[in-house]
Amino acid sequence: MTTSAPSAGKCPFHVPVELQTDFDVYLNPGHTEDPFKALANAIEGKPRVFWSSSNPMAKQPGSWILTRTEDMRTVMRNPKLFSSEENAGFSKLLGESWSLVPLEVDPPRHGALRAWVNPFFASSVIPAMEPAIRETCVGLIEQFRAKGRCEFVNDFGRPFPVTVILQLLGLPVSELSRFLDWEDKLLHGSDFPTKIAAARQIKDYLLSQIADRRANPKDDLFTKAAHAEINGEPLSEDDILGFCYLMFVGGLDTVASSLGFHYQYLAEHPELQARLRKDPSLIPQTVEELLRRFSIVITHRRATEDTEIAGVQIKAGDWITIHTPISALDDTIHQSPTTVDIDRPNKMHMTFSFGAHICLGMHLARRELIIxxxxxxxxxxxxxxxEGAPLRTHGGGVYGVDELHLEWN
Incomplete structure (x- = not known):
C-alpha cells in the first residue's frame, strides 16, 4: 500500500492514501431525513476498514471505521488490545480525568466495578419494576389517546423511558425538561462551548445529588453509589461521579431514541401493527428485530499497541470507531439487512454493544420496549x-428522531 503525508494536517502519515475518506462519522448528508439511508450511501463502495478524517473524539484527526460486524466484535472482545478509556470523553471536555463507570474502565478493574453494578440491572430484578413501568406507560398514552393524535417524541418517546430511569436513580421527574436540555446540548450541541457548558451543568448537579444522598439516604441508585464499597473499600469520589454520570446520560437518550425509530416504522407499516394486534405474543420478537434494524449508538476504542484489523495496519494510539448502525447494514451477517422481518431466525445485533462492556441496562430497555x-x-x-407534518431525525453519537407526528381515527 502507498502512504502519503497528512492532507492539510488532518491524516496521520501511516494511513494509506486509498483508505483515507471524507466520511463524516456524525453528519452524513441526509441524516436529518433518514440517518440510516444516509449512512448506507456514505459507506457504499468504501473499504472494509477505512480512515475517517472527521474528529469524533476531539483528540486526534480522526479514527478507523469498521464496516463488518465480525471486526467490531473482534475489537470489543479484546479490551487489552483495544482500550475503552476516554471513549466517551465527557470528563475531557472539562479538562478532567474521571471515567464513566464502568463504561470507560478496562480490565481487571472493570470486572470488580461491573460485579458491583450488575445486580442493579439483572434480568431477575426487572419483573419487580414492571408494574411501575406499565403504570407510567399507560398514564402517558391515556393523556393523548382520545385526541386521536400526538407528537410522539415529546408526548411519549422521551417521557416514558426517562421517567422510568429518573425514578430508578431517585431524581425528580419534574426536572425532566431541564435534564433533556442538558442531554441534548451535551450529545448534539453544535459547538464545543455548548457541549462543555452542558457537561459542567450535569456534573455540578450530580455532585449536589451525591452529597444529598450521603446526608439523606434514599432507596435509589444514587444512594447505593454514594455509600458503595468494593472489596471492603469505599468507591472513590471519581468513581461515584463516573457511575452517576453514566446512569444519567445513558438513561436519558438511548431507549427514547430507539422508540422514535421503532414507531416511525410501525406507523409506516400498518400490516405489522395489525399482525401484532391479532397476536401480541409476537411483540418480543418484533422488538428484537426492530432493535437489530435500528441500531443507534456509536462508541470508540483505542489501540494500545500496533496491530491489524482485516489486514489493515493499526498503530498504537489510533482510535477505532464502533458504529453499530453500520453493523445493522452488514449483509455478511443478515440477508437483506435493511428489511424488517420479525420472523428472521437470526436476530443477532450490536445494539447493546458486545463483550465485557455489553449494555448494563439491556434487560430494562427490552422490557420497556415490550411494555x-x-x-x-x-x-x-x-x-x-x-400527512404533511414534519419528520426530523438526527445522526451523531446516538441516532434519534426529533419530531414524529402520529394520528389515528
Missing part, C-alpha cells in the same frame, strides 16, 4: 404519520 408496544397496540387504533 410500550403491548400497551400501544391494545389501546391505540391503527396509527400513521400525519
Amino acid at each position: 410500550a408496544l403491548e400497551e400501544w397496540v391494545s389501546r391505540v387504533p391503527d396509527f400513521r404519520i400525519t
Whole structure:
C-alpha cells in the first residue's frame, strides 16, 4: 500500500492514501431525513476498514471505521488490545480525568466495578419494576389517546423511558425538561462551548445529588453509589461521579431514541401493527428485530499497541470507531439487512454493544420496549404519520428522531 503525508494536517502519515475518506462519522448528508439511508450511501463502495478524517473524539484527526460486524466484535472482545478509556470523553471536555463507570474502565478493574453494578440491572430484578413501568406507560398514552393524535417524541418517546430511569436513580421527574436540555446540548450541541457548558451543568448537579444522598439516604441508585464499597473499600469520589454520570446520560437518550425509530416504522407499516394486534405474543420478537434494524449508538476504542484489523495496519494510539448502525447494514451477517422481518431466525445485533462492556441496562430497555408496544397496540387504533407534518431525525453519537407526528381515527 502507498502512504502519503497528512492532507492539510488532518491524516496521520501511516494511513494509506486509498483508505483515507471524507466520511463524516456524525453528519452524513441526509441524516436529518433518514440517518440510516444516509449512512448506507456514505459507506457504499468504501473499504472494509477505512480512515475517517472527521474528529469524533476531539483528540486526534480522526479514527478507523469498521464496516463488518465480525471486526467490531473482534475489537470489543479484546479490551487489552483495544482500550475503552476516554471513549466517551465527557470528563475531557472539562479538562478532567474521571471515567464513566464502568463504561470507560478496562480490565481487571472493570470486572470488580461491573460485579458491583450488575445486580442493579439483572434480568431477575426487572419483573419487580414492571408494574411501575406499565403504570407510567399507560398514564402517558391515556393523556393523548382520545385526541386521536400526538407528537410522539415529546408526548411519549422521551417521557416514558426517562421517567422510568429518573425514578430508578431517585431524581425528580419534574426536572425532566431541564435534564433533556442538558442531554441534548451535551450529545448534539453544535459547538464545543455548548457541549462543555452542558457537561459542567450535569456534573455540578450530580455532585449536589451525591452529597444529598450521603446526608439523606434514599432507596435509589444514587444512594447505593454514594455509600458503595468494593472489596471492603469505599468507591472513590471519581468513581461515584463516573457511575452517576453514566446512569444519567445513558438513561436519558438511548431507549427514547430507539422508540422514535421503532414507531416511525410501525406507523409506516400498518400490516405489522395489525399482525401484532391479532397476536401480541409476537411483540418480543418484533422488538428484537426492530432493535437489530435500528441500531443507534456509536462508541470508540483505542489501540494500545500496533496491530491489524482485516489486514489493515493499526498503530498504537489510533482510535477505532464502533458504529453499530453500520453493523445493522452488514449483509455478511443478515440477508437483506435493511428489511424488517420479525420472523428472521437470526436476530443477532450490536445494539447493546458486545463483550465485557455489553449494555448494563439491556434487560430494562427490552422490557420497556415490550411494555410500550403491548400497551400501544391494545389501546391505540391503527396509527400513521400525519400527512404533511414534519419528520426530523438526527445522526451523531446516538441516532434519534426529533419530531414524529402520529394520528389515528
